Amino acid sequence: MKYSIVNNVKHPPFKGGVGICACCGNETVAKCGNFKVHHWAHKSRKHCDPWWENEGEWHRLWKSYFPVESQEIIFKQPETNEKHIADVYIKQTVIEFQSYSIKEDEARIRESFYNNMVWVVDGCKSEFDKIYFHQSVYTPHTDDVYLRKLRWVGRGKILAKWSKSTKPVFIDFGTDLVWHLLQFDPKTKHGLVKAIPKEDFVNSFGGKYT
Ligand SMILES: [Zn+2]
Incomplete structure (x- = not known):
């Protein structure tokens, strides 16, 4: 911690x-x-908290964009006394920064525990995912300059896995953007993502991107 x-x-x-x-x-x-x-x-x-994992630089950097009083906030389930530490809780939303691989059922349990939450996923754990991602995206003919379609060309399952999330997922592929995963069909491998400048993402939650 x-x-x-x-x-x-x-x-x-x-x-x-x-x-x-x-x-x-x-x-x-x-x-x-x-x-x-x-x-x-x-x-x-x-x-x-059995969910707690050791943090690396990526995790720490993301947390540091938010006020100290919003970091590492304890949540307790009143009936069971189950307690967990949310990475960030701000504007009534939990932000969980996920750098290690989490099992799908475990991710779903966390989503229902915190309920109002978003994920920020480290897309650079495998060096191939970020390369494949940037090869997969293309610009559709819309006025929204931040919207990208994609056809996943990689072998990695990062998009397939996170497409099953019941909460918003933002993937960090190590640039100044996070990619909001809007749609992904694991069968056809077609999807839709939206680029959000990290600064805008952090500001929207009242943090400070430095
Ligand atoms: Zn403890």
Whole structure:
């Protein structure tokens, strides 16, 4: 995690730091090594959010566009006491940044847990997907300059997989744009995507793209 509670405030990790996890209330220790992104780790993760994954630079960068008070927000299901940490919660919307591969059924469970949410997916986990994506898109004859049709030429399943989402999906292929996946038919491999400048995307949620 990027934040733990230290002296009652949300605190980033610092050398030798000890804090309290805002989700489970257990002790966390700051990890400020040279190789991994600095983070807080639990001594025991047993009672904390099983959905939580270690974050890389991509994940951290995206979170940093949003105010600290909107990052790592705990959601609790009142009946079951199930708790999860949303990456960002702002303007009554959860934004989940997904860099590792998530199983489809797990993705659907998260969508129903958070309900009002969008996904931002790291499209650069496989170096081929982004190459194939840019080979697949073409401009339809419309007035909307940001709209692209596509015929997927790649072997990767990134579009097929995320087309099953019940919530909006925005894919980051490592440029200054995110691609809103509007339609994709896994059988014909035809689809429709819309380019959104990252700055506009972040601003629309009240964040700041820097
Ligand atoms: Zn915890």
